Amino acid sequence: MNKFHNLLLENINTLKLLGIDFRIIIDNEIYENSSSNKKEHIKVQYKGKHYVEIVFFENIDYIFLLSLDSIVKDFCSIKKEKDIDEKILNFISNLKPNIKFKKTIENIKKTLKSTFSLDEIKFYLSANTKFFENIEFITSTERIIPYISCNIDKMRIPVILENLDLGYFVLIRNKGFTLYDYALIYKLNDYIKKNIENSFLENKFNIILDKSLNVLTIILETRVPGAEKHCENILKSAIKFGEILNLSNKNIQNLKFGSMIFDIGKIGIPEKILSKKGELTLEENNLIKKHVIYGYNLVSKIPTIPEEVKKIVLYHHEKWNGEGYPEGLTGDNIPLLAQIIGLLDTYYSLLEDRPYRSKLPKTKAIELIDSYSDVFFNPILVDVLKEVVKND
Numbered sequence: 001m002n003k004f005h006n007l008l009l010e011n012i013n014t015l016k017l018l019g020i021d022f023r024i025i026i027d028n029e030i031y032e033n034s035s036s037n038k039k040e041h042i043k044v045q046y047k048g049k050h051y052v053e054i055v056f057f058e059n060i061d062y063i064f065l066l067s068l069d070s071i072v073k074d075f076c077s078i079k080k081e082k083d084i085d086e087k088i089l090n091f092i093s094n095l096k097p098n099i100k101f102k103k104t105i106e107n108i109k110k111t112l113k114s115t116f117s118l119d120e121i122k123f124y125l126s127a128n129t130k131f132f133e134n135i136e137f138i139t140s141t142e143r144i145i146p147y148i149s150c151n152i153d154k155m156r157i158p159v160i161l162e163n164l165d166l167g168y169f170v171l172i173r174n175k176g177f178t179l180y181d182y183a184l185i186y187k188l189n190d191y192i193k194k195n196i197e198n199s200f201l202e203n204k205f206n207i208i209l210d211k212s213l214n215v216l217t218i219i220l221e222t223r224v225p226g227a228e229k230h231c232e233n234i235l236k237s238a239i240k241f242g243e244i245l246n247l248s249n250k251n252i253q254n255l256k257f258g259s260m261i262f263d264i265g266k267i268g269i270p271e272k273i274l275s276k277k278g279e280l281t282l283e284e285n286n287l288i289k290k291h292v293i294y295g296y297n298l299v300s301k302i303p304t305i306p307e308e309v310k311k312i313v314l315y316h317h318e319k320w321n322g323e324g325y326p327e328g329l330t331g332d333n334i335p336l337l338a339q340i341i342g343l344l345d346t347y348y349s350l351l352e353d354r355p356y357r358s359k360l361p362k363t364k365a366i367e368l369i370d371s372y373s374d375v376f377f378n379p380i381l382v383d384v385l386k387e388v389v390k391n392d
């Protein structure tokens with residue numbers, strides 16, 4: 001037996017003395033010290049002049065992993081890798097911080113892929129993480145394992161921020177990972193976490209905003225029963241609108257916010273007018289029209305609401321031909337997002353019962369809107385609407 005084999009056996013003895021649970025296979029010999037049926041934490045294989053398989057059931061000291069890796073590679077005559085500090089430095093310098101969560105994740109994926117020569121890398125967002133970029137990620141309902149785990153050719157890195165299970169990375173390398181790789185990931189994890197944490201601030205802000213806007217929708221629901229469902233329908237279709245029109249993520253997000261609060265000014269309108277069954281008097285009509293101003297004044301007091309969203313609140317009753325309110329803007333002078341929400345608001349209102357009329361079937365609603373294309377509504381948007389609600 002060579003000296004590396006002896007070194008390996010010495011290490012196995014040390015592990016036993018320390019009471020660490022492990023299973024190490026050297027060619028056909030199995031050395032084991034596992035007292036319970038704990039889950040495998042690290043499982044790696046080395047295939048060279050000899051076969052070595054190492055399993056740990058808990059986190060092992062980083063320095064020990066590196067030294068064991070070096071001995072096993074010598075024993076198996078496998079080429080060793082670069083100095084680990086150089087790799088860490090390289091990784092950090094390539095990891096460009098970004099305020100955007102999605103960009104940060106893409107960046108980390110790219111940097112990990114090149115650092116470890118991965119065949120594949122994926123990020124799964126935890127299904128119960130609610131924020132606005134959800135649609136751009138694969139979501140997972142799996143419980144997040146709170147530690148880095150390695151199973152031969154697959155490594156999982158959890159992303160947990162302040163007790164929030166955000167998601168996890170899955171790294172795949174067909175030729176398998178080693179203890180060196182595990183130790184390296186272990187060291188890099190802090191930098192990965194920091195980067196995600198920084199980019200998460202913007203999303204955190206959006207979550208808070210989303211929650212406060214939700215509260216506004218609930219308040220509106222108490223005044224205008226059915227408002228919540230109405231807003232939900234608009235929100236779903238508004239996202240599709242944004243995608244078909246190739247709007248930026250920021251604007252799709254603004255559409256979502258806008259869908260939730262565009263009619264918030266109605267909380268300032270007396271209930272007896274909102275629920276009146278007969279025709280409204282001119283005076284009552286003028287009062288209802290004020291909801292866009294009331295709403296705008298209200299959301300203007302919340303500095304974190306984006307300007308584009310405030311404009312949705314103010315302009316969602318403007319008409320293409322200038323017959324709308326509050327300013328009688330015409331055509332493209334009406335902000336596009338307000339045009340979209342205004343059109344969807346009209347469409348879904350037609351599908352709902354109102355105190356003064358019964359709901360229309362979908363085909364009739366579309367026909368009616370179509371007859372006002374280029375009159376009240378932007379003809380391009382009317383075409384998009386037909387596409388959006390086609391499969392409703």
Ligand SMILES: [Fe+2]
Nearest residue numbers: 262263316317
């Ligand atoms: Fe409105």
